[in-house]
Amino acid sequence: MVLDSLSSALRATMRKIAGASHISPELVKELVRDIQRALLQADVNVKLALDLSKRIESRALEEKAPAGMTAREHVVRIVHSEMVGALGVPRELKPGAQKIMLVGLYGQGKTTTAGKLAKWFQSKGLSVGLTGADVHRPAAFEQLSQLAAQLNVPVAGGGSDAVAAAKAGLTELGELEVQIFDTAGRHALDTDLIDEMKAVAKVIQPDEILLVLDATVGQQAGPQAAAFHEAVGVTGVVLTKLDGSAKGGGALSAVAETQAPVMFVGTGEMLDALERLEPDRFISRLLGMGDLQSLLERAEEVMDADKAEETAKRLLSGKFSLVEMREQMEALAQMGPLGKVMEMIPGMASMMKGNQAEATQEKLERFKVLMNSMTQQEMENPKLIKRSRLQRIAAGAGADVQEVRELLAYYNKSRKMMSSLGGNRRMQKQLMRQMERGELNL
Ligand SMILES: Nc1nc2c(ncn2[C@@H]2O[C@H](COP(=O)(O)OP(=O)(O)O)[C@@H](O)[C@H]2O)c(=O)[nH]1
Ligand SMILES: [Mg+2]
Numbered sequence: 001m002v003l004d005s006l007s008s009a010l011r012a013t014m015r016k017i018a019g020a021s022h023i024s025p026e027l028v029k030e031l032v033r034d035i036q037r038a039l040l041q042a043d044v045n046v047k048l049a050l051d052l053s054k055r056i057e058s059r060a061l062e063e064k065a066p067a068g069m070t071a072r073e074h075v076v077r078i079v080h081s082e083m084v085g086a087l088g089v090p091r092e093l094k095p096g097a098q099k100i101m102l103v104g105l106y107g108q109g110k111t112t113t114a115g116k117l118a119k120w121f122q123s124k125g126l127s128v129g130l131t132g133a134d135v136h137r138p139a140a141f142e143q144l145s146q147l148a149a150q151l152n153v154p155v156a157g158g159g160s161d162a163v164a165a166a167k168a169g170l171t172e173l174g175e176l177e178v179q180i181f182d183t184a185g186r187h188a189l190d191t192d193l194i195d196e197m198k199a200v201a202k203v204i205q206p207d208e209i210l211l212v213l214d215a216t217v218g219q220q221a222g223p224q225a226a227a228f229h230e231a232v233g234v235t236g237v238v239l240t241k242l243d244g245s246a247k248g249g250g251a252l253s254a255v256a257e258t259q260a261p262v263m264f265v266g267t268g269e270m271l272d273a274l275e276r277l278e279p280d281r282f283i284s285r286l287l288g289m290g291d292l293q294s295l296l297e298r299a300e301e302v303m304d305a306d307k308a309e310e311t312a313k314r315l316l317s318g319k320f321s322l323v324e325m326r327e328q329m330e331a332l333a334q335m336g337p338l339g340k341v342m343e344m345i346p347g348m349a350s351m352m353k354g355n356q357a358e359a360t361q362e363k364l365e366r367f368k369v370l371m372n373s374m375t376q377q378e379m380e381n382p383k384l385i386k387r388s389r390l391q392r393i394a395a396g397a398g399a400d401v402q403e404v405r406e407l408l409a410y411y412n413k414s415r416k417m418m419s420s421l422g423g424n425r426r427m428q429k430q431l432m433r434q435m436e437r438g439e440l441n442l
Helices: 004-019 025-041 046-062 071-086 110-123 138-151 162-173 191-204 215-232 248-257 279-287 289-316 322-335 338-344 356-372 376-380 387-397 401-423 425-436
Strands: 098-103 128-133 155-157 178-183 208-214 236-240 262-266 274-276
Touching: 004 025, 004 071, 004 279, 025 046, 025 071, 046 071, 071 279, 098 110, 098 191, 110 128, 110 138, 110 178, 110 208, 110 236, 110 262, 110 274, 128 138, 128 162, 138 155, 155 162, 162 178, 162 191, 178 191, 191 215, 208 215, 208 248, 215 236, 215 248, 236 248, 248 262, 279 289, 322 356, 322 376, 322 401, 356 387, 356 401, 387 401
Parallel strands: 098 178, 098 208, 128 155, 128 178, 208 236, 236 262
Antiparallel strands: 262 274
16 A cells, blocks of 8 residues: 555544544544644645645534434545545546657656556557657666567667657557657756657647656645646646655645646556556545445444434433434434334334325424424423424424424324333333334334
């Protein structure tokens, strides 16, 4: 795994979420601090790290988990999606015929990447040719030729004139589906280099101009990407030497910030050490989402049993406020159409006539809206709801007072049913057993 230390710090943080019994604001703050620290240690720009962690914090505190997702899982998803977003919009090379020109400064990994890309396209079943247009370093053509021999792909170019080398590639290897052009670097992006890149690009007419950048420069990769883009218009970036570079996070995020898509990362000197950068999968691996998923699921089993028992105890002890009733309604809603749920409760099916279940379902939806305009105090102690409060609640939900009365009547009926169950020991036991088996979810 590339970005080892960033990954292990983030994984530890994510495990904290998965293992938490519940997500409190304090926990969210702690997680966000952990994430910030991990990002800063991986050389991610301070402002970016702060922005990112702030967004994670406010979403984790404010957004409600969608139905069917637990709060813990939801927070994990938020971290994941924000980090994917920070990697920018993904782009991939088309898997067909094309001309690719590689540009970049000295020693960034252009020639190595030319070989790696050749191998990558080869593995997709495409014919590949390599052209060496780096005429500044005597050994450059020799290096490319060796890679070509290793891969068993034809090579063209060399000599002392970059434009002539590019032309030779076009004529000699023009029949091949994928043509990769390796070019010369310089110590800096000077006018000499810009002129040469432009002249060579004019001849090649490449479909892609990929900038090869060494990730060990860290955040400096950002301005470099921007400058190359300004000079020749790069269509994508290959970030090399991400293996073992503590500054990889800085390079990756800084380039992503320039809007230039990072398409591949180099993860070693060998020809197969090239990975397509798919933000979604990349971040999943960085956070250890695979392991996390099973951790979350296991936690789920434990929590559910705990929660069911707690609810059952509370109900049977006679505590049944609107809070419990809403929980019950939500649990019912998650189980599917009410008619089906009712069939599962002994004695209930025969009590329901015709489309009564459907009507009830609609009613419950309305009740939820009404409850949303109640205060926590009113939810916990419905007795407080007197005339003036009735009016306020109705107005807040865009309903009339009659509907709120209906809700309270329904609540009173449910409460009586619950307390009569409370007095019936046999019924209690059966209820508990059904809950334990997950057959009944009050
Ligand atoms: N560890 C590691 N080394 C790399 C990677 N890519 C290139 N290199 C090494 O970086 C050095 C310069 O690479 P080269 O392709 O010659 O760079 P160029 O001058 O841009 O053509 C060589 O020693 C390569 O083996 C990579 O992804 N990881
Ligand atoms: Mg080279």
